[in-house]
Amino acid sequence: MARVLVIGIGNPLRSDDGLGWSVADQLSARSEDNLQVLKVHQLTPELSETLSSVDLAILVDAGAHGTPGTLTCDPVSITDADLRFSHDVTPATLIQMAKTLYGKAPLAYLVCVAGKTFEHGESLSPEMTAAVPVVVAKVRDLIGMN
């Protein structure tokens, strides 16, 4: 059985930036042996080792641009790796690090929903709230497809 990692990225104290965590909470509610779910504020280099141990990685994040509630799903390509570096990294950089350092990179997707507001607040906008079950379904589709 393929090992799957879902990473919800964001800050739940910043309104729609909490999308990734909301999706992660829904996915964690049902325990599945092959599914590992993480919630992070940002991507950090340490995740590269974890990524190298799975077959499929799905990163869920809120986007700052686009029509609120619009979902995009893109494969993460190593060729997009960002060479600039500090303590946070891009999805492509992480995948590149997993491959270079640990010899294996998973198939990876970035599922992103454009947010409406990123002001201080612990609730999602109506558009983002409506998007949560759609994202959960999308993640499940990706797991099923792969």
Next chain:
Amino acid sequence: MAERRTIVIDPVTRIEGHSKITLHLDEQGQVYDAQFHVTQFRGFEKFCEGRPFSEMPALMARICGICPVSHLIASAKACDALLAVKIPPTADKLRRIFGLAQVVQSHALSLFHLSSPDILLGMDADPAKSNIFGVLEKNPQLAKDGIALRKFGQQIIERLGGKRIHPAWVVPGGVSEPLSLDDRDAILKSIPEALAIADRSIAWFKGAIEGFRQEIASFGNFPSLFMGIVKPDGGLTFYDGKIRIVDASGTLVAKDLDPAQYRDFLGEKVEPWSYLKSTYYKPKGYPEGIYRVGPLARLNVADRCGTPRADQELAEFQELQRTAVLSSFHYHHARLIEILYCVERMEQLLNDREILDKHVRAVAKPNALEGVGAAEAPRGTLFHHYKIDEQGLIRWANLIIATGQNNLAMNKSVLQVAKHYVKGEKITHGMLNRVEAVIRAYDPCLSCSTHATGHMALQVQLLSSDGAILDEVVRN
């Protein structure tokens, strides 16, 4: 006609936060002044006014995503002083482990992720290669070790505090939960690998610095005071003790200073060109009271580490110079020795027979209206000072952070490096990278509350005295 010009490095890359550097050139193209500006403003001291004091540790931890544990500890110690309680011995030890774990992960971030490209690939390396992927290509083991050490520290923080970032486990009067047997054993199991990495990294660094004699000579290599907290026996500590200050010759200037009385010996000065206050040693005045804190200072003021392997390394470190070790380039070396010490010390504490004791919190109501907490954060001595009213609400707060205490030294270091390497009209990457690298040596934490770090471009402008742009370099 030759005219005075200004080079601006904005923002400075591979540091924690937002800043810029301005280099002023005279008519001959020689650097005559330099300023390290901190361009972000947070205002934590002000907006905590009116909050219940018991919220302070959790609030203060939000200051930083890299060293929240240091703020938690210093804040909780200030709250302990408000409660006027002695916390249970096991809570004291658990807080120490918590702090040591954070030092490991923070030092690993600074050295391996931010500065290792300079050391491994050289200061003149192609900017396109001078990053973590350059490190991955040239020395994958080093990159892996950096990641593993950071993970080691973070996992301990997570086990103790419940989460890696902004854990709220340290509370006024102690800690909120005791250590479980499973967590203790799991941490102990990870110690040998961390020790091996620390040893390996020190060996790598000692070999690598042979190629940096010129940088060692010019990277903040000047006389200053050094300050740090030491144990009663003069040993290295990150949690509690008295303040010791030595001068450039290594001679004691002050000892057994009570951190709670910091205002008697430390002054703060505000300069119009930076949001970062400059701290100085009052008896010597401003700016002559320039002093440094952090790894280099701690190893300069401590008589010993108190753990076997770190003491061996400290003895070798002290041989670098007959006086105090003056070059800020050696912050990196000191950082590695402290990582080794932290891992060894954690092992000692985890094997303490009281460490699993369930009594970990003293409960009381406020018994004092003013309290100071001090600890050694990864970057240096950290003070939290609170005043409360009869209802326990914060009426005034003052924080003195390590980066502010190093502000004068960072400015002086930038000037020294710039004078040495930046000459004439030609702007080269190597020159400018050295100016930035000396700042990185201090590992300034200008607070990483924004998401922009790591995506910042480097912009260098050459300005005439009337502000016109003569030349500009933009690094994407």
